[in-house]
Amino acid sequence: MKRIILFSCLCIALATVSAQDSTLARVFIKNLASKEFHGRGGAFNGDSIAASYIAEKLSLFGAKPLADDYLQHYSFRTFKMEGDFSISLAGKVLEPGVDFSVHAMSKDFHGKVDILYFDAEKITDPDAVQQFCDKNRKKLSKSFLCIDKGNEKDLSKKALRTINQLKRENIFGVAGYLIGVESISAMSIPANAQQLDHSLFFVRSEMLAKQPKTAEIKYDSKLVIHRTQNVVAYVPGTERPDSMIVFMAHYDHVGQVGTVVYPGAHDNASGTAAVMDMARHFAHHPAKYTTVFLFFSGEESGLMGSKYFSEHPLIDLYNVKMMVNIDLFCGGDDGIIVFNAEADDTKALFEKMKQVNEKHGYVKDIEPRKNSANSDHYYFVERGCPAIFILTKGGAYGGYHSPTDTCEGCAINKYNDVWNLIMETLGL
Numbered sequence: 001m002k003r004i005i006l007f008s009c010l011c012i013a014l015a016t017v018s019a020q021d022s023t024l025a026r027v028f029i030k031n032l033a034s035k036e037f038h039g040r041g042g043a044f045n046g047d048s049i050a051a052s053y054i055a056e057k058l059s060l061f062g063a064k065p066l067a068d069d070y071l072q073h074y075s076f077r078t079f080k081m082e083g084d085f086s087i088s089l090a091g092k093v094l095e096p097g098v099d100f101s102v103h104a105m106s107k108d109f110h111g112k113v114d115i116l117y118f119d120a121e122k123i124t125d126p127d128a129v130q131q132f133c134d135k136n137r138k139k140l141s142k143s144f145l146c147i148d149k150g151n152e153k154d155l156s157k158k159a160l161r162t163i164n165q166l167k168r169e170n171i172f173g174v175a176g177y178l179i180g181v182e183s184i185s186a187m188s189i190p191a192n193a194q195q196l197d198h199s200l201f202f203v204r205s206e207m208l209a210k211q212p213k214t215a216e217i218k219y220d221s222k223l224v225i226h227r228t229q230n231v232v233a234y235v236p237g238t239e240r241p242d243s244m245i246v247f248m249a250h251y252d253h254v255g256q257v258g259t260v261v262y263p264g265a266h267d268n269a270s271g272t273a274a275v276m277d278m279a280r281h282f283a284h285h286p287a288k289y290t291t292v293f294l295f296f297s298g299e300e301s302g303l304m305g306s307k308y309f310s311e312h313p314l315i316d317l318y319n320v321k322m323m324v325n326i327d328l329f330c331g332g333d334d335g336i337i338v339f340n341a342e343a344d345d346t347k348a349l350f351e352k353m354k355q356v357n358e359k360h361g362y363v364k365d366i367e368p369r370k371n372s373a374n375s376d377h378y379y380f381v382e383r384g385c386p387a388i389f390i391l392t393k394g395g396a397y398g399g400y401h402s403p404t405d406t407c408e409g410c411a412i413n414k415y416n417d418v419w420n421l422i423m424e425t426l427g428l
């Protein structure tokens with residue numbers, strides 16, 4: 001009798017066990033965020049390494065390819081920084097990615113240079129700038145100019161704006177700039193941008209406190225046409241194969257600058273892992289609708305992959321019932337944000353999501369937001385497709401576009417809850 005009770009308990013438990021596999025998702029995140037994937041950007045073709053990995057898993061699960069080898073190829077122009085990336089100030093070697101970073105469009109530089117200093121607040125005073133330039137006329141073109149923003153709160157908005165302008169315009173006519181910052185901020189590498197004719201590095205203010213007089217800088221950057229690919233798969237529906245539910249996530253991240261890898265565990269190995277897990281689940285348990293799984297590259301360079309797919313769709317966009325974009329899927333202790341939640345073709349779904357959550361209490365809060373060009377759903381919304389973008393809020397993750405966004409820093413304790421919320425809302 002005891003045995004029978006135990007057996008039936010087990011059956012009930014199995015029947016209610018969710019279809020997702022958070023342990024497997026954790027393995028995917030760990031692999032995608034590992035050094036071997038070079039931050040999944042253009043550098044060392046890290047994105048292509050990640051694409052092969054995802055395609056291999058999709059094939060293993062039995063999801064069908066939407067293109068040859070699951071890959072939709074395209075290209076864009078971008079910067080690769082696969083060589084030197086070092087700065088020492090008066091002989092002190094700085095730690096790349098922690099003590100300094102570079103503006104993605106910076107010109108490369110190799111050599112020893114003198115450093116000149118200019119007061120950040122005075123940058124708004126044309127006379128002060130002129131006097132400085134007159135005084136240092138002979139040195140300017142061969143020197144780096146240091147402008148320390150320090151704690152930005154102490155600076156006027158006008159001064160900050162003018163310092164920002166140095167990212168486009170070489171106001172002082174120097175070889176390069178060292179911009180002092182309180183901490184190193186997020187790194188992004190744009191597509192289809194031009195290289196500057198001057199160098200521009202960000203250095204932690206603390207490193208500049210003693211006003212070192214010389215710097216030794218080694219930095220390589222190349223503007224290249226980068227060949228990349230989206231990874232695309234589907235599972236035919238059992239009852240209404242013409243209707244499609246599309247899950248998407250960008251698998252690319254910032255990549256690598258010199259030896260500094262941007263692991264991008266939260267952004268967006270986490271969302272990629274979730275969509276891979278969804279492909280696994282639906283390959284084994286097909287839904288009544290066709291489920292489509294799109295993994296985009298080039299998102300961090302300006303939504304390049306999803307824009308390309310929306311212009312060269314491998315599915316009939318007219319038959320899309322709903323698109324769900326997942327980008328930033330770690331944490332989630334404070335709930336989720338849903339972008340494009342209250343459009344004519346998504347508001348009913350959003351209402352249902354709130355009801356499902358009220359019933360089961362999966363997440364703490366569901367916050368609606370307007371559509372925004374902040375992730376891959378955007379170009380599909382522009383083309384008239386019903387699409388939402390879900391990201392988690394609160395909880396642990398390592399950082400944003402930073403070398404600290406590691407798998408170890410990435411909590412997925414809300415993974416099952418958010419998965420259940422999405423699937424029940426979609427009726428899957």
Ligand SMILES: [Zn+2]
Pocket residue numbers: 250267268299327328
């Ligand atoms: Zn992202």
